[in-house]
């Protein structure tokens with residue numbers, strides 16, 4: 546989004562992630578047939594004994610009135626690259642980061658985006674001529690993590706002169722006037738708009754009987770089982786309600802940990818060693834720009850509400866995030882070194898996670 550990474554630095558061939566003995570079939574899943582225990586890809590049926598649904602969340606910017614042509618969808622790669630081009634040309638004015646609807650993946654992302662934009666403008670020498678405002682329908686940043694964490698993120702924004710406007714549900718975008726229109730009829734002007742698009746469960750899931758009332762797939766919080774025999778769902782497509790009544794955030798760290806839980810669940814059901822339940826522990830970095838980051842971690846399954854804290858910002862957290870990235874994206878010796886350094890850093894900072902680092 547700020548041009549700090551090239552496109553090819555952010556992707557890896559799926560085939561390089563697979564172990565020997567795993568067959569990869571690439572294609573669009575057109576149907577899920579639970580009665581016949583099959584998925585349909587193109588015109589072909591693929592039977593399963595066990596199925597793990599990991600289809601993520603579908604971004605649907607076109608469904609939001611006025612979005613197309615006026616907002617940058619920084620939640621996908623093309624949108625982030627388009628926003629980077631605009632930010633490079635930006636000579637001053639009002640930049641708005643807006644959340645169109647809930648839920649969205651990565652609860653920190655809109656606030657992190659505002660912080661990174663602020664840093665980028667400062668480096669380009671146009672910060673003084675710019676205003677940055679975040680609008681969200683939420684009562685605070687990352688409400689799932691409680692009021693203390695929300696106040697800490699609000700403070701990070703405030704320290705950088707970023708205006709945060711909460712409880713502002715959006716109705717539409719008036720593209721010709723370059724204004725946001727809120728459900729209460731109020732309007733806000735923008736010169737450059739980065740907007741979190743609406744998220745849905747993928748259409749193939751919504752059409753299946755796996756989808757619950759919200760369209761997402763309800764699962765057992767410990768085992769990730771759906772109500773259907775031998776069918777699991779993990780990651781963004783799954784829905785888990787926490788002790789405080791809010792959904793488990795849609796985040797990669799959870800998708801990753803849940804994958805391991807389900808793999809062991811399936812192995813256990815065919816005679817392997819006993820499985821370990823998913824424990825709801827998670828973490829995330831909040832990049833601030835300028836080589837600094839904050840770090841949030843905690844237990845989302847704690848009762849009566851998740852117990853999550855934000856660690857004070859520092860350069861070491863940013864280094865941790867870069868190592869984390871390298872542990873996923875690099876290969877060979879660099880990957881091994883990044884993973885080892887990350888483990889040492891995690892121990893030194895007292896970060897505990899049920900997830901083995903990649």
Ligand SMILES: Cc1cc2nc3c(=O)[nH]c(=O)nc-3n(C[C@H](O)[C@H](O)[C@H](O)COP(=O)(O)OP(=O)(O)OC[C@H]3O[C@@H](n4cnc5c(N)ncnc54)[C@H](O)[C@@H]3O)c2cc1C
Pocket residue numbers: 572573574575599600601602619620621650651654747749779780781782795796797798799800829830
């Ligand atoms: C800007 C941004 C920042 C983020 N930052 C963080 C972070 O710091 N930490 C963190 O933990 N998470 C972060 N996330 C969230 C994280 O990326 C997601 O939670 C994670 O990728 C979810 O993994 P998943 O496997 O469930 O879904 P995905 O990664 O979305 O994968 C689902 C896959 O299924 C495919 N698919 C969908 N429908 C079909 C179909 N019908 N047929 C075939 N394939 C299909 C999709 O194309 C996709 O490749 C961030 C997300 C964004 C957008």
